[in-house]
Amino acid sequence: MDEWRIPIGVWVEDAIDWVQDTFQPVFAFIRDVLIAAYEQLSSLLELSPFWVMVLLLGVLGWLVRGWRFGVVGAAALLLIQFVDQWENAMQTLALVTIAVVVATIVAIPIGIVAARSRIVSNAVRPVLDFMQTMPPLVYLIPAVVLFRVGVVPGMIATVIFAVPPGIRLTELGIRQVDAEVVEAGHAFGSTPGSILRNIQLPLALVTIMAGINQVIMLSLSMVVLAGFVGAPGLGQQVLSAISRLDVGLGVEAGLSVVILAIYLDRVTAALGARSAVARLEQTA
Amino acid sequence: MLRVVAPGVANRAVPGRRYDPECPAQCTGYAAYARADPSRAVPERKVIVAAIRTEGLYKVFGRRADEAVRRLQEGASREDVIPLGATPAVIDVTFDVKPGEIFVVMGLSGSGKSTLIRTLNGLLIPTAGHVYVGGDDIAALNPAALRTLRRDQMSMVFQHFALLPHRTVLENAAYPLKVRGLKKDERAAKARDALAMVGLDGWEDKLPQQLSGGMRQRVGLARALAAETDIMLMDEAFSALDPLIRREMQDQLLELQQRLAKTIVFITHDLNEAMRLGDRIAMMRAGRIVQIDTAEAILRKPANDYVAQFVQDVDRTRVLTAATVMEPVGDGALERGQPTVSPGTMLADVFSLSAQSPLPVAVVDDDRRLVGVIRRETLLSSMAAGDVAPTELTAEGEVTHG
Structure with missing residues (x-):
């Protein structure tokens, strides 16, 4: 049997080695940028006392969803402080925020291009399938090789895992825009760029926001895995709970992830629903 | 002219x-x-030049389109080229649209009429042939020149209105002006004028969602009017509206047209609508134009059985006018109590007058000079399909087939 083995693993290893040697400065640059961004953001989040943050997040919840969500949200966030996970939660929040920003910056342009070109769409789809179904732990290995241990490979793996729904829903949203309305844009002499800005993106916004919401949720689900490669935050806590079979710590850290996830989900969903088109659909 | x-x-x-x-x-x-x-x-002030002219226009979808066009030009039928994987939608279409006329393209679904109208403003690029708009060949223009042409010369009204749901009625009507780069207050003023023209003053700040179908299409019409283009393309513009509203919109369009004298290409699958609106009608079938003529001429002299079958159900009383069916009178005097109509009166209106009086209905001009008479027999025979002239009636009023 051995002579029939196809050495895909060896090829990929060689490819990664080659990439690492050739693009070392690029990876170093990306690493520096991401580390700097993470440190800035996490120190900002940890700098302010917990009650300031809780208050801010509570007010944000109140503004986008109403006072009841604001109060319940603030109370739930307070619980994180009282199980002594506040600092870890803020590190996780910083990590997730940066991953989501990067994923969004990557996803929306690709989604737009895929919506405009069948060829791109057909090429992108299997890649997205691959990214979503490959067990996410596997990304961690080349990520560590390329970016070394720490917060960066965790972020990169998170981005890879979380970006597909952002691309898919951006493409879907733009494709779903009424073809006649787009045609009207062309018929009155608009440029493709103006049609994108004034017709397609506004009308696709609800779907795109649903995609961003998915990106956030998937990012949070990757937090623990990021802990494997040395990313700080709640993931680290869960890992050490596993290694010590510490049920209590595991539950406390896990609960904190859940609270963060639900809070972010509700806030971003509400932001999507507040767009002009979504309001229209509600009144219809 | x-x-x-x-x-x-x-x-x-x-x-x-x-x-x-x-x-x-x-x-x-x-x-x-x-x-x-x-x-x-x-x-009239304008010298007559075609506003839109198509020459040997083909649009073929699918694979091997050029090959399909070549075969069609050599006389192959539509069915002959379908095995190539090609779907011809528009085949060898040639026509002129004169400035200021309403040119109706009439055909059933699948006849290629929607494809045809989209080649006129370059939303679809012809596979072969030419579309001339004011001297420019649409097929030869680069995208930027095409955009300029659409912006400055042709506007469009869509079947399902194609309004921006997240913009107000005013913003929708002002859209073409925004594209043209007008300042905000300037385009608002023009859009307000256009909305007033279609009777939508007071609705500027509503969203399209809050309007009925007929009103939404008025916004669509106002948007096209606000563009101030000489040419308006209307793609089944009234087909999605219910019959009463449709009629209202047709009246409004005719009324506006009398004031504005735009060049209008109007697509419809409704023959009554075609006859009501069209100065001339192009009958389309399976991608080809089978007859281009006035409504009356199509009714009286259908080019083939297909058209004849089609016009069977048309309400002739709303197409034919008194002048069409009257027996001309060199000179004569009106009899006392004789009902009178003007030459442009539709037969529908002549009927009741004829029923009320034993005398023939007199057709008089604006100076009340007698130009012709319509007897009851004439009126009845004009309702028969085909070209039945009054002279073919015998004294007993029976039709003799010549």
């Missing part, structure tokens, strides 16, 4: 129908009316 002035007729007759100098001698209606006495016609 001459334009008939028919004061006093306008409110009863189909508005917007004009004298056509190229109309052959057997022309009826206004044309005959104007020809009988040229002093009734006044010169």
Whole structure:
């Protein structure tokens, strides 16, 4: 049997080695940028006392969803402080925020291009399938090789895992825009760029926001895995709970992830629903 | 070019129908009316040039489109080229649309009419042939030049309105002006004018969602009017509306057309609509145009069985005019109590007058000079399909087939 083995693993290893040697400065640059961004953001989040943050997040919840969500949200966030996970939660929040920003910056342009070109769409789809179904732990290995241990490979793996729904829903949203309305844009002499800005993106916004919401949720689900490669935050806590079979710590850290996830989900969903088109659909 | 002035007729007759100098001698209606006495016609300012002209236009979808066009040009039928994997939608279409006329393209679904209208403004690029708009060949323009042409020369009204749901009525109507780069207050003023023209003043700040279907299409119409283009393309513009509203919109379009004299290409699958609106009608079937003529001419002389079958169900009383069916009278005096109509009156309105009086209905011009009479037998025979002239009636009133 051995002579029939196809050495895909060896090829990929060689490819990664080659990439690492050739693009070392690029990876170093990306690493520096991401580390700097993470440190800035996490120190900002940890700098302010917990009650300031809780208050801010509570007010944000109140503004986008109403006072009841604001109060319940603030109370739930307070619980994180009282199980002594506040600092870890803020590190996780910083990590997730940066991953989501990067994923969004990557996803929306690709989604737009895929919506405009069948060829791109057909090429992108299997890649997205691959990214979503490959067990996410596997990304961690080349990520560590390329970016070394720490917060960066965790972020990169998170981005890879979380970006597909952002691309898919951006493409879907733009494709779903009424073809006649787009045609009207062309018929009155608009440029493709103006049609994108004034017709397609506004009308696709609800779907795109649903995609961003998915990106956030998937990012949070990757937090623990990021802990494997040395990313700080709640993931680290869960890992050490596993290694010590510490049920209590595991539950406390896990609960904190859940609270963060639900809070972010509700806030971003509400932001999507507040767009002009979504309001229209509600009144219809 | 001459334009008939028919004061006093306008409110009863189909508005917007004009004298056509190229109309052959057997022309009826206004044309005959104007020809009988040229002093009734006044010169119009524009020299006649086609506003839109297509030449040997083909649009074939699918694979091997060029090959399909070549075979079609050599005389192959539509079915012959389908095995190539090609779907011909528009086949060898040639026509001129004159400035200021409503040119209706009439056909059933799948006849290629929607494809045809989209080649006129370059939303679809012809596979072969030419579309000339004011001297420019659409197929030869680069995207930027095409955009300029659409912006400055042609606007479009869509079947399902195609309004921006997240913009107000005013913003929707101002859209073409925004594209053209006008300042905000300037485009708001023009959009307000256009909305007032279609009777939507007071609705500027509503969203399209809050309007009924008919009103939404008025916004669509206002948007096209606000663009201030000479040419308006209307793609089944009234087909999605219910019959009463549709009729209202048709009236409104005719009324506007009388004031604005745009060049309108109007697509429809509704023959009654075509006959009501069209100065000329192009009958389309399976990608080809089978007849281009005035409504009356199509009714009286259908080019083939297909068209004949089609026009069977048309309400002839709303297409034919008094002048079309009257027996001309050299000179004569009106009898006492004789009902009178103007030459442009539709037969639908002649019927009740004829029923109320034992005398023939007199057709009189604006100076109340007698130009013709319509007897009851004439009226009845005009309802029969085909070309039945009054002279073919015997004294007993029976039709003799010649």
